[in-house]
Amino acid sequence: MRRTLLAGLIVGSLVLLGGGWVGYRGWQARAHLLNAAGLAQQLSAEVMGSDVDRARRTLAALQEQAGEARAATGDPGWRVGQHAPYAGDDLGAVRQVAVAIDELARDAFPTLLRADLSTLLPGKGRLDVARLRTVSSQLTETDEVVRRARDRIAAVPTTGLVGQVRQAVTDLRAEIDQLATLTGGADQAARLLPTLLGADGARRYLMVSQNPAELRATGGMFGAYAVIEAEAGVLRMGEQSSVGGLGQFDLASKLSPEVRNLYTDLVGTYPADVNLTPDFPTAAALFRQMYTERSGTTVDGVLAVDPVVLSYLLRATGPVTVPGHTTLVSDKVVRTLLSDTYQRLDQKGQDEFFAASASAVFSAFFTRDVNPRAFLSALDRAIGERRILFWSAHQAEQRVIVGNRLGGSLPDQEKVPTVGVFLNDGSGAKLGYYLRPSATLTVGECRPDGRRLLLLRFTLHSTAPARGLSPSVLGLGLAGDPYTARTLVSVYSPAGGAVLTSRLDGVALRVGSGTERRRQAVIATVEVRPGATRTLEVDVLTGKTGSGDGDLWLTPTATPWTTQIKSAPHCDQ
């Protein structure tokens, strides 16, 4: 009897001691992990601020903390504890979190820190391709480390975990998912870029500028274009000309029946209309073919940009003086280029001014000491807003680009149901500068057939004056009154979805319709008088989804959109 009591006491003390030990180690691990989280935040700020020395010290501290956390969760007591009922899975989860963070700190972050951004900036008109190749192989390794960490955390079951631990695992999962998307993208880009820049043979691209004053679905009518030649990282700007000079073509028979049904033969006839469709690869391939037919030379891809990109870049360079003309300032450049120029100059003057602006900004980048950080965030924003688009004529490259925002491709499948609202000018004028679009997307009821209702409310306001605009702004004035902007609004359902009914200012509206890439599209004619606002409401069905999220894909305009998305709970909740 006494012996059993003694044995019980010993076992009890051991369990208590063990529990205490594991608890103590857990408390230690928690402190180290919290420190690591703080340091990671500090590290990212320092990297963004190009403060390399301090970032190195922070990284060293981060590695130490992560290592301690890993050690704290790696002793035998902890391992035994993982088999205990109730708390075992929590201990296991904390262990996995500590290991994942330690691996990232030791194997992923140092590479990212070594990849010095400033060496990637083009100096003396060229980019160091060999250096880029080195960075590329480092990135591939980093990407593998991040993937491993992601798989590790993805394998941790979250049901049954204590609230705090579950939250930590869920947060880390989201962070690492995002990180993996980015390293994956960076890895692909770094592998692709040397080839694109002519490391494996000279390349030739068409760079077109989209003009949001006369709207097209991908941003604006193709205006000027330039041939860019790339060889071993050196970029040269070749022939420059105006798209209008290319004339007319007979490529309607090459169009897909879907595009032809929705946007007529115009898409294959005028270079100014290739981007009536929002699918940039379609527009770019057509434009390339038109250029080849006219010039006899082929190009390897098409790059599209708009003047708003220039306004972002001017923020990095500071004001740029155009000799013989005005000074370009970031805040005013869109107005200068898209409005004032048409008012002030005749067509010949406009062309001269635009060409002079181009070369002025171009030389500013190579002569001034531009802050890389400001410059990078300008580019990042422009790509995010789909104002820089790229298409490669080489299939293997295009397969990589197509999944990226830069590719501007209308996907035929998606995770979040996405409604497209695309604007094409129907007045033949340059009134796009005065338009202020906004859109609200509300996620509605779940339907028994597995689809979900989405309500789009689109408004278009015109700030155009009622008189005083020059003939080159008013253009063809197809809406009757030359000051009234006629916009053909294409509303695309999510992939696999459908468009139900459309109302303009509350009255049922007859709309054109068709399909493109598994989406039903309708085209509504919206005419806005100076100072007026029109409201278009469209009810849309998703494909089969339970998701309560929604997203919008919009034509980038001269003045950014005002948007709002009202999500709802998932249908299973």
Next chain:
Amino acid sequence: MRLTRIIMALTVGLAVVAAPTGAGAAQPQPTPSQPNSQPTAYPPQPPVLTVNPSTIIIGETATLTGAGFGLNEAVQHAVSSAPLAIGQRNQAPARRGDGSTVAMAPVAYQAAAPLLFTVQADAAGRFSVPYTPSVTGRLTFTAVGLTTGRTASATLTVLPRSQPTPSRLPVTGDSIIGTSLTVGGGLLGVGVVLTLAGLAWRRRRLDAGTN
């Protein structure tokens, strides 16, 4: 933690190769309308053929409306259809030689709606005609003015009637089963230990009582 920003900085860094091309962005030379204007204007026109509403449920009627055809012109309509195939993105619809699509499995609903019919435009070149489809799917109407040769098309989505809501099956992911097994196993283990301990205790008390 904002680990992502570190990578973001790097990704954008790579985008820097666009720098010289980015400078090219400085030439937004908007071309005003085509210099040598052709008879066909380049700006897109409002739709010529519309079908409203754009989506109906089988059995309902949509209205086809045309405008801009020849005065009193006969306008021929051809109807082709493709299955909805929601969620089956790799399934391409069957294609005719001219590129139009045909339904692979049309579901007969009632007396078949005509797939080819002619409508007379009025003195202003307009027409309006009801259409009640007999199949579900995406129906594409192609209208051809028999005198002017003017062509236009519109697409109607025809949904099947809603089936009664299928009873939702519980989500039984591997991880959930795995976890419940772990938890269940743990509980079972605890239960066994408690029972054994309880038995041993009682025995001891009984023993003590008899002693």
